[in-house]
Amino acid sequence: MLRSGHLWRLASLLVAALALLPLLALLAAALQGDANVWPHLLQHVLPPTLRDTGLLLVGVGALVILIGTACAWLVSAYDFRGRALLDWALLLPLAVPTYIVAYAYMDLLHPIGPLQTALRALLGIDSPRDLRLPEVRSLGGCILVLGFVLYPYVYLPTRALFLMQSATLLEAARTLGAGPGAVFLRVALPLARPAVAVGASLALMETINDIGASEFLGVRTLTISIYSTWVNRTDLAGAAQIALAMLALVAALLLLERRGRRAQRYDAAAQRARPLAPTRLRGFAGAGALMLGSIPVLLGFVAPALYLVDQSIARLRFSGLPPALLDATLNTVTLAALATAVTVALGTLVAAAVRLVPGVTTRCCERIAGLGYAVPGTVLAIGLLGPLGAFDVWAGDALERQFGASVGLLTLGSGAALIYAYSARFLAVSVGGVESGFARIAPALDHAARTLGEGSVGVLRRVHLPLLHPALAAAALLVFVDCMKELPATLLLRPLNFETLATTLYGEAARGTYEDGAVAALIIVLAGLLPVMLLARVGRRTEPTAAAVARPTA
Incomplete structure (x- = not known):
């Protein structure tokens, strides 16, 4: 009989395997494709899409x-009048998916749209x-739209690090004759480089993941090439091969982000130093x-x-x-709720x-689970189309x-594939949220429960879960809204005649x-406001020590 520690490791391995399956299946699908396709991709498909994507x-x-x-x-x-409101309002573009902003500006800036008509x-x-x-339907228009929606990914962690910086360093620079601009460029900004790198990498990964805004605005990216190759040509192997090129680009972005944070550490004493006192503007x-x-808030939200x-x-009138x-x-809420659970x-x-079972195995499984x-x-x-399609045929x-009746597609035809995709994609958000809750629970409580005879499951059920309610609720909210907004995976995996708010x-x-x-x-924007309000509330409560965005990186 397996001991509880082995059971926890086995469960972690199973979750990590489920998260890793799409990537392994993607590689297998790409290798099964015709090798003669690569010259066509390298000559006609990848150069323009890589150029536009780059x-x-x-x-x-x-x-x-x-x-x-x-x-x-x-x-x-x-410090100026309205600063507190602006501090919160600058997060609002996070509530609006990029494809919705592109959709709005396409009509607003149309030659016969309201702005040009007025x-x-x-x-x-x-x-x-x-x-x-x-013309907004251009590469420049797409850059502006995405930039004014995704800047909060840089704003949030960079603001946190600016608030952590020691006022002593900045004052020393001023006493040496540096003006406000030089203090910012030569002292504050270099110290905040890790946060800028993290935020920029998140924004760029959201840009790569985007399909609606790029297609609406006439930019042919790798994501659109993957979608059109599968939907228009029904060529899974070709789509997988283009997807591998995209994965290589994502890996390069992650390496750049790591390089941007390399050797960037903060001394503990510096973190406890007197914080920066803002200059009053009248x-x-x-x-x-x-x-x-206010300009980014006006344009982005x-x-x-x-x-x-x-x-x-x-429309309603x-x-x-x-x-x-x-x-x-109803479809959106049901799918998002099931996927969130x-x-x-x-x-x-x-x-x-x-x-409960710290070690190399569980820590590696945690890292793999966050890859999605x-x-x-x-x-x-x-990556999921191949294995889920094979499972549907086998089942x-x-x-x-066994029963003499055809049941059709069990996963691809029932929405189960979407729940799988959502779970694999946003598992890192859940793990990160729950881990933040665990960090607030003193290990002494675990030890006390163990001495009273509780096993690992009992400690989790009777000690951890009651104390994890706020963290679980926050993680569930973030995952739920992310599932409601997800468009690319939904377009590819939804059953026939099945619409969500995003696909509608x-x-x-x-x-x-x-x-x-x-x-x-x-409706999607109103739902997206909920986590932004939560994020702003948490940011105000932890302002002096906040140091990270609410979304994880792999």
């Missing part, structure tokens, strides 16, 4: 670093041909700081959110709430194994032989019926 990553990376770092320094180093009316111009703003200087800091509210009201949208909402349960198991968050949803879905044949919006945008998709987009 330019997109460079542009978005530069923009999120510029906006995120500047805003973090503004609210950390200066501008022509103001200038007395009748024809759209006489005054046209630069009058026009304070108003200018507030206006400057307020403008698209107001557009969605306006279009949703127009015209024909009410469409029945198909109610079905899509599975993901949080598996994350609790992995984190508990590390706590670094893998784009499209790549994960392509269907077995059940037909994607379809309406593809057809150009923006008003019909606005209500679905608004």
Whole structure:
């Protein structure tokens, strides 16, 4: 009979195997493809997609670093009227998926859209041909849209490190004659480089994972090539081979992020030093700081959110709430709830194994379980198509032989594949949230329970779980909203005639019926506000020592 320690290790290994299966299956599918396809990919497919993807990553990376770092320094180093509100509001773009912002700006900035129409009316111009703003459906437009949505990934950790920096270092630089700009560029920014690297890598991985915004705005990225290769050509091996190229790009980003944080450590004494005292700005200087800091909030959240509210009201007044949208909402909530329950349960198991049976095995399993968050949803879905399809065929044949009735596709046709994909993709969020809860539970409580005769399961059930409720609830909220917003994996793995809010919006945008998709987009945005409010509340409570974003990296 296995001892409890072996059972915990075995359970961790099983979870890690489930998380690793899509990547191994992806490699197998790519190797099974025709070797003659590679010359075609290298000559016709990969060069333009790699060029567009590379330019997109460079542009978005530069923009999120510029906006995120500047805003973090503004609210950390200066005090002005409205600073507290701005500090929280700068997180709001996290509530809006990139494809929703792209969808909103496509209509807002259309040549006959509300913005250009109002501008022509103001200038007395009748024809759209006489005054046209630069086309938003372009690589530059995509960079701007993604940059103004994803900058909070840099803003949040960089702001935390700015607040941790010792005021003594900055004051010493000033006494040596450095002005405000030199203090920022030569002292504060180099010390915050690890946070900038972490935030930028998260933003770039979100950029790679994006499919809706890039396709809406006419940028052919690797993600779109994978999707079109599978959906339009039904070529799983070719899609897997392109996905391998994307995985190599993700690995390169992770290596760059690690290099950016290499040898960057903080001395414990420096962390306990007197924090930075912000400089008070009054009058026009304070108003200018507030206006400057508000620009990313206006462009990344307020403008698209107001557009969605306006279009949703127009749609509801015209024909009410469409029945198909109610079905899509029910499908989205049901799938997200089931996936959240599975993901949080598996994350609790992995984190508990590390706590109860510490060692190399459980720690390695924890690292493997977190790989899914670094893998784009499209790549994960392509990796799951092969093994789940083979399982459906095997199970269907077995059940037909046993009971004489055809059951169809068990996983790919029932939504179970989506639950698997969501769980593998967001398991790192669950593990990270539960581990943060475990960190607040003193080991002495474990020892006391053990001396009273409790085994490992009893310690988890009677000591840990009651104390983990806040961490479990926060992790569940983050996973639930992430599942609601996930688009690439949903497009590839959803059953036939099955729509979620994300796929409904994607379809309406593809057809150009923006008003019909606005209500679905608004529901997703309202759901996305919940974790942002939680994040802002936690950030205010732990402001002096906050040091990391709420999302993990692999």
